[in-house]
Amino acid sequence: MSKDRFQGCLVGAVVGDCLGRPFEMLRPTDERLSEYFFSFQEPNLRLPYKPYTDDTAMTRCVAQSLIDKKGFNARDMAVKFVKEYYTNSKRGYGSYIPIVFFKLKETHFTDLYGPAKRLVDGKGSYGNGGAMRIAPVALFCRDMDKEEMLRIAKEETLLTHSNRRGYNGAILQCLAVHIALHTLEGTLERRKFLDQLIMEMESVETCGKEELDDDEDELEYVKRLRKVDELLDRGTAVRVLEVEDILGTAMVAHLSVPTAIYAFLRVLESTEGQEGNKFQETIKYAISLGGDTDTIASMAGSIAGAYYGLEMIPLHLQEQCEGINHAITQATKLHKMCEGQNKMMQKGKGI
Numbered sequence: 001m002s003k004d005r006f007q008g009c010l011v012g013a014v015v016g017d018c019l020g021r022p023f024e025m026l027r028p029t030d031e032r033l034s035e036y037f038f039s040f041q042e043p044n045l046r047l048p049y050k051p052y053t054d055d056t057a058m059t060r061c062v063a064q065s066l067i068d069k070k071g072f073n074a075r076d077m078a079v080k081f082v083k084e085y086y087t088n089s090k091r092g093y094g095s096y097i098p099i100v101f102f103k104l105k106e107t108h109f110t111d112l113y114g115p116a117k118r119l120v121d122g123k124g125s126y127g128n129g130g131a132m133r134i135a136p137v138a139l140f141c142r143d144m145d146k147e148e149m150l151r152i153a154k155e156e157t158l159l160t161h162s163n164r165r166g167y168n169g170a171i172l173q174c175l176a177v178h179i180a181l182h183t184l185e186g187t188l189e190r191r192k193f194l195d196q197l198i199m200e201m202e203s204v205e206t207c208g209k210e211e212l213d214d215d216e217d218e219l220e221y222v223k224r225l226r227k228v229d230e231l232l233d234r235g236t237a238v239r240v241l242e243v244e245d246i247l248g249t250a251m252v253a254h255l256s257v258p259t260a261i262y263a264f265l266r267v268l269e270s271t272e273g274q275e276g277n278k279f280q281e282t283i284k285y286a287i288s289l290g291g292d293t294d295t296i297a298s299m300a301g302s303i304a305g306a307y308y309g310l311e312m313i314p315l316h317l318q319e320q321c322e323g324i325n326h327a328i329t330q331a332t333k334l335h336k337m338c339e340g341q342n343k344m345m346q347k348g349k350g351i
């Protein structure tokens with residue numbers, strides 16, 4: 001059922017964020033991580049409720065703006081980001097992004113894209129903040145032309161991340177959620193999934209070459225997706241340190257979005273622990289990589305949730321996290337909007 005996939009996507013993102021947060025910039029041992037996940041199943045143990053971070057705070061703004069405006073409205077989106085930040089700035093935001101929020105507020109939202117463009121001496125941010133919040137765009141654009149979805153993903157990201165690696169990372173994450181959402185459960189094949197992403201990113205990265213950073217490859221994400229494929233060929237023999245070394249686990253887009261895609265595909269393909277729940281295993285594996293654990297688990301969680309659906313997200317994980325009901329409500333509204341748009345399109349075609 002597609003509503004279940006919409007809900008799975010946004011709930012998956014929240015679960016990854018909340019459960020990954022305690023390990024951000026650390027790397028838990030296997031033993032510690034097993035204890036951590038085991039503790040969630042212990043009914044008599046009262047665990048601290050896990051708050052969400054900037055990942056969820058910003059994803060909620062993106063979803064709410066799409067719902068309120070029935071589409072992308074740059075001003076409304078920017079106002080929502082800024083209001084959210086000044087309501088609770090202690091959600092663990094990146095170091096550059098508050099400068100954008102301050103400038104947007106100071107200039108009364110008269111120059112929506114300027115503050116992000118001027119960041120880091122005009123280079124812009126390539127943090128993974130654009131990618132971590134993009135899932136609602138993939139949901140909202142479920143039945144739209146791919147070009148329209150990519151245009152919205154880019155324009156939404158440019159409000160805060162004007163660096164090519166920052167917005168292309170968000171585009172890649174958006175495509176991954178979109179393809180997962182459209183693939184019938186039980187039929188997703190790694191090769192097909194990666195081939196589709198590589199083909200789309202080849203066309204995306206061919207544009208804007210004049211904006212390349214000195215240390216950036218022309219086909220940065222295509223190259224990294226090929227590395228994901230090579231690592232997957234080696235199955236579960238690939239060690240955590242190799243993943244960190246080859247794909248990265250940092251809070252910048254190019255060193256985290258392909259990593260989240262790898263986490264999702266590795267667990268999908270793995271035959272180890274067959275009895276386990278694939279959604280839970282995805283989150284656990286993403287956290288085991290260390291580094292930017294809240295964001296990598298959140299991005300992997302939104303892809304996995306869009307594919308497996310809410311039904312596959314264990315309640316004992318959901319119960320640990322702040323903001324689950326809100327995510328379900330927003331996902332339900334986005335789904336209703338998509339169904340409505342669909343009906344109107346069919347009516348227009350006389351179907």
Ligand code: F2R
Pocket residue numbers: 024053054055090091092093094095096097098120123124125126127128129130132163251252292294295
């Ligand atoms: N900021 C964090 N975690 C730090 C620890 C938080 C702590 N636990 C706490 O609770 O306070 N996590 C969040 O930040 C990431 C998303 O960041 P976003 O929104 O992209 O922000 P920003 O500031 O634009 O970029 C993040 C960092 O990337 C590096 N960077 C970006 N552009 C750069 C450039 N052009 N040159 C060099 N470095 C660049 C900087 O280090 C930025 O600080 C998520 O992980 C989210 O969870």
Ligand code: MG
Pocket residue numbers: 053054055091092294295
């Ligand atoms: Mg965070």
Ligand code: MG
Pocket residue numbers: 024251292293294295296
């Ligand atoms: Mg993070």
